[in-house]
Amino acid sequence: MAQDSRSETDSQTHLQMWRGFLEAHSTVVKYLERQMHQQHDLPLAWWDVLLQLAEGPDGKLRMGELAETVLLTRSGITRLVDRMIDAGLVLREPCPGDRRGYFAVITQQGLDTIEKVGPDHSNDAWDVFLGHISDEEAAVLRNVFTRVLAAGK
Numbered sequence: 001m002a003q004d005s006r007s008e009t010d011s012q013t014h015l016q017m018w019r020g021f022l023e024a025h026s027t028v029v030k031y032l033e034r035q036m037h038q039q040h041d042l043p044l045a046w047w048d049v050l051l052q053l054a055e056g057p058d059g060k061l062r063m064g065e066l067a068e069t070v071l072l073t074r075s076g077i078t079r080l081v082d083r084m085i086d087a088g089l090v091l092r093e094p095c096p097g098d099r100r101g102y103f104a105v106i107t108q109q110g111l112d113t114i115e116k117v118g119p120d121h122s123n124d125a126w127d128v129f130l131g132h133i134s135d136e137e138a139a140v141l142r143n144v145f146t147r148v149l150a151a152g153k
Contacts, residue, residue: 028129029072035124040117045073046084047121050114053090053106060105062095089113 033044052069053059061069067077081104084090089110095101133141 024129031128032121032124036117036121039120040113042113042117045070045080046089047117048072049080049084049104050089050106050110053104054111054114058105059111060093060103063102063104066104084110
């Protein structure tokens with residue numbers, strides 16, 4: 001939709017919604033980061049990596065794929081994975097047929113961490129975000145986010 005076809009009221013409403021979305025995202029992520037650290041001494045970005053790897057084929061992803069799929073941090077993924085290797089949550093394996101490529105692979109300890117941390121993280125997400133949205137609003141937001149994500153690809 002062209003800018004000049006929007007009314008001033010529509011623009012103001014959309015701007016307020018945009019600002020609210022950004023503030024809500026920041027608040028939710030900060031809260032979840034704080035809770036993850038206090039409850040499990042785990043950075044939220046590590047949780048993101050563990051989930052991406054657990055959902056990957058055979059519990060692994062090429063390092064480049066991992067960098068593309070994580071939601072919370074794309075830069076410094078190699079250093080982040082190095083720290084997770086030191087913690088025993090992830091391994092790095094060479095890619096067959098590609099001397100320069102590596103897979104990040106979730107370990108059993110990483111899978112156990114997901115099982116241990118998952119219930120608390122779900123409760124925290126419910127407390128800070130999900131529990132404040134009705135079923136009807138959730139359906140509308142799901143549709144909106146689906147359209148926005150499709151437009152961004």
